[in-house]
Amino acid sequence: MRKKTRAVRIGDVTVGGGAPVVVQSMTNTDTRDPDTTLRQIAELRDAGCEVVRLAVPDAEAAEALKVICPAAKVPLVADIHYDYRLALAALDAGINGLRINPGNIGSKQKVREIVAAAKERGVPIRIGVNAGSLHKKVLEKYGLTPQALVESAKEHIYILEALNFNDIKVSLKASDVPLMIEAYRLISTQFDYPLHIGVTEAGTLRGGLVKSSVGLGILLAEGIGDTIRVSLTAHPRYEVWAAWEILKALKLRRRGVELISCPTCGRTAIDVISIAAEVEDKLQNITKPLKVAVMGCVVNGPGEAREADVGIAGGKGVGLVFRKGKPVRRVPEGQLVTALLEEIAKL
Amino acid sequence: MRKKTRAVRIGDVTVGGGAPVVVQSMTNTDTRDPDTTLRQIAELRDAGCEVVRLAVPDAEAAEALKVICPAAKVPLVADIHYDYRLALAALDAGINGLRINPGNIGSKQKVREIVAAAKERGVPIRIGVNAGSLHKKVLEKYGLTPQALVESAKEHIYILEALNFNDIKVSLKASDVPLMIEAYRLISTQFDYPLHIGVTEAGTLRGGLVKSSVGLGILLAEGIGDTIRVSLTAHPRYEVWAAWEILKALKLRRRGVELISCPTCGRTAIDVISIAAEVEDKLQNITKPLKVAVMGCVVNGPGEAREADVGIAGGKGVGLVFRKGKPVRRVPEGQLVTALLEEIAKL
Numbered sequence: 001m002r003k004k005t006r007a008v009r010i011g012d013v014t015v016g017g018g019a020p021v022v023v024q025s026m027t028n029t030d031t032r033d034p035d036t037t038l039r040q041i042a043e044l045r046d047a048g049c050e051v052v053r054l055a056v057p058d059a060e061a062a063e064a065l066k067v068i069c070p071a072a073k074v075p076l077v078a079d080i081h082y083d084y085r086l087a088l089a090a091l092d093a094g095i096n097g098l099r100i101n102p103g104n105i106g107s108k109q110k111v112r113e114i115v116a117a118a119k120e121r122g123v124p125i126r127i128g129v130n131a132g133s134l135h136k137k138v139l140e141k142y143g144l145t146p147q148a149l150v151e152s153a154k155e156h157i158y159i160l161e162a163l164n165f166n167d168i169k170v171s172l173k174a175s176d177v178p179l180m181i182e183a184y185r186l187i188s189t190q191f192d193y194p195l196h197i198g199v200t201e202a203g204t205l206r207g208g209l210v211k212s213s214v215g216l217g218i219l220l221a222e223g224i225g226d227t228i229r230v231s232l233t234a235h236p237r238y239e240v241w242a243a244w245e246i247l248k249a250l251k252l253r254r255r256g257v258e259l260i261s262c263p264t265c266g267r268t269a270i271d272v273i274s275i276a277a278e279v280e281d282k283l284q285n286i287t288k289p290l291k292v293a294v295m296g297c298v299v300n301g302p303g304e305a306r307e308a309d310v311g312i313a314g315g316k317g318v319g320l321v322f323r324k325g326k327p328v329r330r331v332p333e334g335q336l337v338t339a340l341l342e343e344i345a346k347l
Numbered sequence: 348m349r350k351k352t353r354a355v356r357i358g359d360v361t362v363g364g365g366a367p368v369v370v371q372s373m374t375n376t377d378t379r380d381p382d383t384t385l386r387q388i389a390e391l392r393d394a395g396c397e398v399v400r401l402a403v404p405d406a407e408a409a410e411a412l413k414v415i416c417p418a419a420k421v422p423l424v425a426d427i428h429y430d431y432r433l434a435l436a437a438l439d440a441g442i443n444g445l446r447i448n449p450g451n452i453g454s455k456q457k458v459r460e461i462v463a464a465a466k467e468r469g470v471p472i473r474i475g476v477n478a479g480s481l482h483k484k485v486l487e488k489y490g491l492t493p494q495a496l497v498e499s500a501k502e503h504i505y506i507l508e509a510l511n512f513n514d515i516k517v518s519l520k521a522s523d524v525p526l527m528i529e530a531y532r533l534i535s536t537q538f539d540y541p542l543h544i545g546v547t548e549a550g551t552l553r554g555g556l557v558k559s560s561v562g563l564g565i566l567l568a569e570g571i572g573d574t575i576r577v578s579l580t581a582h583p584r585y586e587v588w589a590a591w592e593i594l595k596a597l598k599l600r601r602r603g604v605e606l607i608s609c610p611t612c613g614r615t616a617i618d619v620i621s622i623a624a625e626v627e628d629k630l631q632n633i634t635k636p637l638k639v640a641v642m643g644c645v646v647n648g649p650g651e652a653r654e655a656d657v658g659i660a661g662g663k664g665v666g667l668v669f670r671k672g673k674p675v676r677r678v679p680e681g682q683l684v685t686a687l688l689e690e691i692a693k694l
Binding site for chain 1: 373522525551552562610620623642650
């Protein structure tokens, strides 16, 4: 059961209010270089990214948004720290969302200007609290705790609410998974703003993948989280891929191939490891939902993978292609992958 | 809060009863080849595997256990299907645990013989139910549901309980993550036998890693699960590595390096992706718990990663080595990794 939140619109994408969980990522190109940045935005969109965030560290980057925003075919969010002029410039350029913490901007007048401009354009603001950059005051009072993250978010939320601005998303990221989980659980009992969830500074494609899957998986299974970003120290297309894998594992969204492959054991008759990797690789551009199995033995394989739309199982020299657990073709072992791809092409 | 379960002993390792969650994996060598199998067992143990399971598909494999069991320096479990003589032979050879489903063995007399031999040697039996191989009868009554998995386990449990055998572990695996989660939740309300949890046929090192992290993470966070196996279509040392990463993410166990590394963004001053991968690689053999950070910029890096025991942050040409957020050395960018390793050697 998903937790009920308000709906917020980022361009043509709805976040919260019962909408499907939205996949987002962030470019790691230099935003001041519109061509390179637009190429990466297109690449991320092709990988299934539904909202793309960009760092806007200076006026030149904000200026580049004038080229980037009209050309991008996916809603964009500007990530801005401290400088309210960058937020105004991003709004002028046609940005679809802002990530800025109103308590860090300076004067109330500056916040008022941003809020007025965002309201006029129907652009939501994400309040992004990070365990690594909490104010000293909050840390002294609460320590590095879920409360500290929530209290920090509240400060920013109240500033916007005082200006009658409720087009808000909130994130409370930490690299510490239990801390991040507890913080989101806590804030979800206190507000109904949609939540952007993520584990920050999670690590590499391997270690970070586990941390993000554990942290986001737990929250999503409890119905918490309206949009997710997997942060990896890797090319952002892997973040998009990982986000989809998490959502698919929990059956919250469907997209592309779900690969079922047996762990190899003493009974395995083919090189499942390299065949599964090859199949995963060759099917990575399919976006239609499809369950594909790669099983080590013809005896148990087809039965154990009967939920798969299509699959292969290895034998001694001769393998099997099957659909929904029923054999459809016997082929020499060396042609198993080709035969599988042919079978998929038919579907 | 961990769910209370009975304690079961596999050799000198306790599973359940409040013991730390045990990491296990399975060899993918030919058990009939004791030398190769013993080498892989040693490799898995070095990677942090606390219980190793082996397939025992025939009499020759059972015979090889006579060589393997006395030589292995980690408790071993024999995975046996149908043939009770293999179970008896494994017990004779000194195996520390059995995985066999008593309802599939045949006559009651055969079950009685296994139970008597296991009892005599203090060897526990794991009942391993798998969504892919449920009996037709159960599937017809319950469909492919959590109830079907639990009912199937119950049949086997009752057979052992009727013989006054309670040295039981139970697993209810499925490749479908929500199905597997619900099945474990359900059985944990009905029995207090320790649970061996896992997502089966999870997939490759990437896709399977996400599924296992999500499925096991959710259950462990609820206090369910006394021993875990991550099933990957990959070398089993990756299963051990992944199991530890999951336990570390939830702070259930500590071992080796926890790497914190920022996602690269427009503000990044060094090649964080390759540096983080290099650091992860070079530190993989450390078993002492250590938090290491690789951050993209000297301005925010040390502060955001102040929880790290030691870290590096990139600057333009010159980087920083820091401990607990405090700078200790400035070094040219090309020497950052070396300087980090030196700093770690000092700890």
